[in-house]
Amino acid sequence: MPDHRWTISILTIPGREEWLGRLVESLMAARVDRRARLGIVFNRDVREDPAEVERQLRRTCGRAPIDVSFNMTAPTIASGRQAQLNACRTERIAFVDDDVTVHGDLLDALDDALARAPLALVGIPSFVNDTAVPFKPRDTTPGVTRGDVRYMTVQGMLAAGYRRLLLDVGGFNQRRRFWGEWTELNLRLWRLGYPTGYVMDGPYLRHWERAPDSPTRNRAGREMDILWGLICTALEFDADTITDDTASFWKLVEQRYLAYAFGPALNPQVLLSATLQLAPQLSAEWAQIMACRDLRRRDPFPFAPFQVMTEGDVAEVCARAEEQLGAYRGAATVGSMASVRWRDRVRRGVQRLRTA
Secondary structure (H helix, E strand, C coil): CCCCCEEEEEEECCCCHHHHHHHHHHHHHCCHHHCEEEEEEECCCCCCCHHHHHHHHHHHHCCCCEEEEECCCCCCHHHHHHHHHHHCCCCEEEEEECCEEEECCHHHHHHHHHHHCCCCEEECCEEECCCCCEEECCCCCCCEEECCEEECCCCCCEEEEEHHHHHHCCCCCHHHCCCCHHHHHHHHHHHHCCCEEEECCCCEEEECCCCCCCCCCCCCCHHHHHHHHHHHHHHHCCCCCCCCCCHHHHHHHHHHHHHHHHHHHCCHHHHHHHHHHCHHHHHHHHHHHHHHHHHHCCCCCCCCCCCCCCHHHHHHHHHHHHHHCHHHHCCHHHHHHHHHHHHHHHHHHHHHHHHC
């Protein structure tokens, strides 16, 4: 029986079968099935018999051994992410988007990163389609580099970490619905003393922008989802007033996120109208938002949303994480041996390049 420490968990919806098949094919080429379970969460309510949906998914995935589960009740992105976490039965989980392909030795790189660095979530770089243009992380996004880890928010192209830790910090905030679930989770982890970051040397992703029916980019009413996420973030994390600490949040709201949400139609009237339309939802969620705000005020690191981390901030959080992560790392010997094997292969490859 294979020693499965990992679950590679994929969230998918109808219309993405071609891209899901490409992703699974790339995972099988990387031989992840030797050490990981492949889990697929179908995140859409459909009239078809679930058994038929599962048969279609298995045909799409060919010879890959997959576990299939369903999230058909209020299938937002945030609830789909939580369904992925709930379905995981292994020590570690890697959330992978269904519109990417994986290139390189994924699992050894992830195990090595988690063994060497005090990370709660680790990602790998992604590129636009088949080009050399970076997708995430962008060169312009602030981060602190220590060794081969770039400490910053890890978005959901691929985000890997410890199942139990993610459950213990509360999983995914269901108020994020269709936008911002990774941003919120990363911020919560940092405030609790668990860093996140990208391993920049090693495997990578290709993000295929032609994949149809993106639940974020192509969703009708996307602007309301983004505005709702921004309002909840401001209220839950004490960023509803402009201060030195929250200045970066408000700058990004003004210069990036509202423009991304509303496009050329953005003006004060449109923004006020949209905010008023969200008032009933805000009223219904107010008690829970205030309870969340009170809880977050007890966090040991009161970082603001999109706060630019200093090297001192990262060092302080990493020092705390080294103490806290012991209970989650587990199976240290297995992870260390995988790390040694992976580093040895990297060194041999570098040596070949230098002597060629």
